[in-house]
Amino acid sequence: MSDKNSGLDTLKDIRQMMERSSRFISLSGLSGIAAGICALIGAWFAFDIIISSSGHRDYNNYYPDIISLKQFMEYKLFRIALFTLIAAFILALIFTWIKSKKNNVPIWGTSSKRLLWNMAVPLVAGGFFLLRMIQLGYFGMIAPGCLIFYGIALINASKYTLGEVRYLGYCQVILGLINCWFLGYGLYFWTIGFGVLHIIYGVMMWWKYERKS
Numbered sequence: 001m002s003d004k005n006s007g008l009d010t011l012k013d014i015r016q017m018m019e020r021s022s023r024f025i026s027l028s029g030l031s032g033i034a035a036g037i038c039a040l041i042g043a044w045f046a047f048d049i050i051i052s053s054s055g056h057r058d059y060n061n062y063y064p065d066i067i068s069l070k071q072f073m074e075y076k077l078f079r080i081a082l083f084t085l086i087a088a089f090i091l092a093l094i095f096t097w098i099k100s101k102k103n104n105v106p107i108w109g110t111s112s113k114r115l116l117w118n119m120a121v122p123l124v125a126g127g128f129f130l131l132r133m134i135q136l137g138y139f140g141m142i143a144p145g146c147l148i149f150y151g152i153a154l155i156n157a158s159k160y161t162l163g164e165v166r167y168l169g170y171c172q173v174i175l176g177l178i179n180c181w182f183l184g185y186g187l188y189f190w191t192i193g194f195g196v197l198h199i200i201y202g203v204m205m206w207w208k209y210e211r212k213s
Contacts, residue, residue: 032202
């Protein structure tokens with residue numbers, strides 16, 4: 001009986017080693033929670049700016065005189081989005097580094113490189129697509145475009161990290177597609193996708209993988 005248990009333990013150890021070598025499993029649920037909180041804070045500032053400047057909640061009419069990409073980047077909403085992205089990335093990196101150190105797993109390796117590459121391709125393509133939309137004045141496509149391409153990036157990268165990431169990606173894509181028919185409510189969808197869904201996902205991952213430790 002003891003030999004059988006020993007064999008099962010050995011197989012379990014081998015499986016864990018193979019998983020660590022092929023998947024980046026150091027993503028922390030706290031990273032998702034932190035990213036979601038940053039998104040909610042950024043959305044709160046954005047709502048305040050839109051309402052105080054235009055008197056309504058439809059940001060499609062917030063850029064009436066934009067004629068170039070440079071002008072768009074000078075608006076407060078763009079700066080809020082940029083600062084939100086930077087803050088979320090830094091916090092996610094910190095929590096991931098802490099988990100990697102706790103699990104004695106290097107944060108930078110073959111699996112993490114594959115993860116970043118598979119995320120980068122859809123994100124970069126989506127970034128150029130949205131820049132062109134901005135140049136053409138289709139500002140209502142910014143929020144759904146961000147959600148759709150971000151969701152595709154998560155689905156594409158889920159092969160090299162926790163499998164649950166793909167479900168977050170599916171939700172982002174679906175939310176972005178729905179937003180395409182409600183363009184005047186892009187900031188609401190953006191808040192749900194990057195804020196609420198990230199927090200829900202982060203809590204679930206923390207409860208499943210990190211609560212015991």
